[in-house]
Amino acid sequence: MQLVNSVKAQDVAVQRALEDVPHYVNECEALIAENCNDSVHFLYADKIREKASLFLNNFRGSSLYAIKANPHPAIMNLLWHYGVRKFEMASLREIEYVVNMFPEAELYFMHPVKSRQAIRGAYALGVRTFAFDCLDELRKIEEETDHASDLSLFLRVRVDQVNAAYPLSDKFGVPVQEAPLLIQRAQQNAQKVGLTFHVGSQCMDPAAYSEALSQIANMLSSSGVSIDKLDIGGGFPVYYPGMEPGLLEGYFDTIHRALDEHGLDTLELYCEPGRALVAEAGAVAVRVEMRKGQALYMNDGTYGALFDAGVPGWTYPLELRKMDGAEVSDGALPFRLYGPTCDSCDKMEGPFELPDNIAEGDWVIFRHLGAYGYAMQTRFNGFYSETMVAIG
Incomplete structure (x- = not known):
């Protein structure tokens, strides 16, 4: 009887998420x-349940939904119902949207280049995590948050994207070898500092993640700098004709193995699935x-x-x-x-x-x-x- 009641409660919650x-x-x-x-x-609600469970139960760190993939209210409500509490956003409008829907959500402003108004507005709405990929952007974040000491800052670095169906390396990211000085500079004010990268959308080979992690580990080891967090971005693929990736569990295994091998397993870990959660x-x-x-x-x-x-x-x-x-x-x-x-x-x-x-x-x-x-x-x-x- 308890199980039946639990199932009914789940059904009611899903209906509420899809009430419009x-x-x-x-x-x-x-x-x-x-x-x-x-x-x-x-919209197929069972697929949202399946993919949310896959990331939340199998990926070692925190999964941030990249809402650019699909911000429809029904999608957002279903993701929230199935346990997604952290969201990656690229604009002030996206932040305002999430705050209005879910006041308790965790907010991550991971666009590497933002307007001063957007930084100010985001901080006022409770955002404490920002990305940057150059010194000028870091200064903007510091100035527009009044040199706040409660920030988590992620430096976006550029990694190889030859295995991606849709490369994203031309627009953002500092070369890995230039990262140490920017990390140290960010550590002067920020509460925590991390690195983030993106292997490209629809990444067809999980080895791309392990190669990127190897580059980062070598840079950290040779420079002697340390970080607190690591965000491996998105890129997790789905099936399309002519693009037949392996199971996502295999991607997670490859990533976790690389983290362990390179001594990065103690860092706070994040990923940013968009396509893989909702496609x-x-x-x-x-x-x-x-x-x-x-x-x-x-x-x-x-x-x-x-x-x-x-x-x-x-x-x-x-x-x-x-x-x-x-x-x-x-x-x-x-x-x-x-x-x-x-x-x-x-x-x-x-x-x-x-x-x-x-x-x-x-x-x-x-x-x-x-x-x-x-x-x-x-x-x-x-x-x-x-x-x-x-x-x-």
């Missing part, structure tokens, strides 16, 4: 009932408005939820839903896709393998788009979707 989101048994039911002119975002928890259904041979004109595109399909050119696990009752063909053809805006750049070359009888009015479901789908939408030309529904 319509719920349907399956995708076809949702598409028919919503009768939406825009694309439709699907599989979402999908986007996109309608075919016109077929011209092997070109499909869709009601969403690169200015909307399909940015990653167009700009870096990723493909996704795809499924076709025919709404006229017709059978889906076993044959397939490679298609290129065009978004709904008047901009000719709004295209996705693919090729996207889809059934050869796809036609106007059919819906294509892009799986694993819970990350950087909803979050990347613009309102260009009036094309965007605010329709989010829970499935299952």
Whole structure:
């Protein structure tokens, strides 16, 4: 009886987290009932539970949700329900958003370059952890927090990103060999000082983390400086066609082994999953408005939820839903896709393998788009979707 009550309490809590989101048994039911002119975002709560549990129970340190991946209130509420209490943010608006939703959340302002107003505002809202990657940014943080002594500061260092599908090394990060002087400078005022790095989005080889940790360990050993904290960033991958990473548990094992081997196991440890926490928890259904041979004109595109399909050119696990009752063909053809805006750049070359009888009015479901789908939408030309529904 106690177990039954516990299960019911969990169900009620999930329902409360999703109280503003319509719920349907399956995708076809949702598409028919919503009768939406825009694309439709699907949410699968069980996947949020699965991924939150994976990080919270298997990663040795603290997991900070990088809310840029998907800040939808239903996603945030589910993550909070399943135990996520720490959030990585890149702007003052993101900080204000999290504070308003969860006043007890732990806040980490990890963008390496921030405006003075943002630093001031963040500190006033309770942020005590900031990242920087140069002396000028460190001075800004010190000045705008009135040289506060209760700060934790993370120096962003640049590491190799050859194994990432989406490298992030060109914009931020100081070379590892230049880190010691900046660490010592930060230690003059800060309560604690750490290092942070990013191996790149969608990292396909866990050895990238161990190599980065080796570089950091060698730098610390040769310079004689010490740190209190270490943030290994994000980059944890999910499956897309042509990108088939190993299990995340294997990534954790590699990271933990490298920490132990290099004597970094006593540091306070953090990671910043975004994509890996929420990608599989979402999908986007996109309608075919016109077929011209092997070109499909869709009601969403690169200015909307399909940015990653167009700009870096990723493909996704795809499924076709025919709404006229017709059978889906076993044959397939490679298609290129065009978004709904008047901009000719709004295209996705693919090729996207889809059934050869796809036609106007059919819906294509892009799986694993819970990350950087909803979050990347613009309102260009009036094309965007605010329709989010829970499935299952």
